[in-house]
Amino acid sequence: MKVLILILLIANSVWAQSDCAPVNLVTEKNSPFKHMPVYDQDGLGICYAYAAAQLIDYELIKKGNKGRSIHPLWGALKYADIKNQDNISMGTTYHTVKALQDQGNCPYDNFDKAMSEWTKKANASEAEVMGLIEKLAHVLPKVKANEVDAFIAQTIEQHSQYCAGNPTWDQLMPELRSLSTMTSRDMLSGLVLPVCKKTARLSVSSPRFVNFQQDDLWPQEINKKLDELKAPLAISYCARALYDESFDGVDRKTETTPLKVHPNCSEHESMIVGKKKIGGKCHFLLRNTWGNGFHNSNQNRKCLCKSRKTGKYLDNCEEKTHNDGDNIVEGCWIDQDVFAKNAFGMSFLQDKKEPTE
């Protein structure tokens, strides 16, 4: 037994030193990521929908689409639809891809235009509008017809403490009032009905979800999957670890205990779009949805930058020397141990003959 453990340990250590052949899906020739901006999700808890949109768009652009097709917010609304839930703030990439496959897509520009009508009228951000809709969706369908206006006004007042600026919610009253005739589920999906009645069928590979119950397996499996698919992976992990690499946010499932994610983990989902060795250890290129600048969570990290002026990539750029207004950040290289200790799910697109798990 001891010999076997020793062999496994040696094999693992050999893997850590020998594998991790470089992959970079952002800088590769004709990369779909050239057509997909670095997103910023602001205060919306829909990282899963951003991940789903990027997985699908990557595949569709590879197949010949000229640009991105999926609006992440549309994905989040469809997720809420199939899960029959009245909020969009938590979800999974796997089910969002499934939802989009089942219910079809509203083209990016159409959805964006419809959403902008709401945000313009309300003089509020997408996050603020969606926050209000979520609050209304819980209760509005149960409110008596003659109390709808008062209830909306009361909800707006409660919601306003979370909004800065000068929202003009009264301009949205006709739309909000009309939502009261819908079920709570329909309120979310019905937001943009006029332009999204006819949805387009999405033809992409099936989503897969895997979860490994040993820390050591995570780097190996991410590495293997990137080599096999040559396509991005959506990783569920504790975002707290981006600020503190020593953070260990996941207790793995055992025979007697379930998987446990620590309360201060800050559950998040981002794209893994590359790998390479730095200082002898495998690092994964994480494309986050926190904007295109040098985020504070990436201080002292090596990143992949792109020049605004020339569009040229600069690898191993760093905050202290390259945060100069010219370089935007496409992604940063994260130590494999971060995912070993903090990953709790991985989604990708793959048509497979045999089950993944």
Add this chain to the structure above:
Amino acid sequence: MNVILLSFSLFVSLLSNVSLAANCENFKGYELKEKLCWDQTIRGWITARCLDKNQKCQAKDFFLTKTDAVPLSEMKGGHNPAAMICHHLKLEVLILKDSQNNEQSFCRFKDQSLVDANSVERNVK
């Protein structure tokens, strides 16, 4: 002497305009189109007029003192922590796009001046 001083101030003014032009970009939101310039002192984008020392600008003044830390509970659910700090400080958050459609969070102050949310987060103790 006056001519020399005039020429010198003209030269300095031109130089500052050139440097502004070199580091500015138009960012777009749903309705808003804002010229933002790179400010190396805060390592972030800021409303163009804020670089003029003679102009009042709340976004610039924000960096005169450090801001108190934001409770850890603010960081949850994968939200952008930099944007959440703006929300916590009761500042409006705008997502603007650069010329390549990349998105970035900005905090908007009451005088309508904007600044990079990443810079705001860096200014938190």
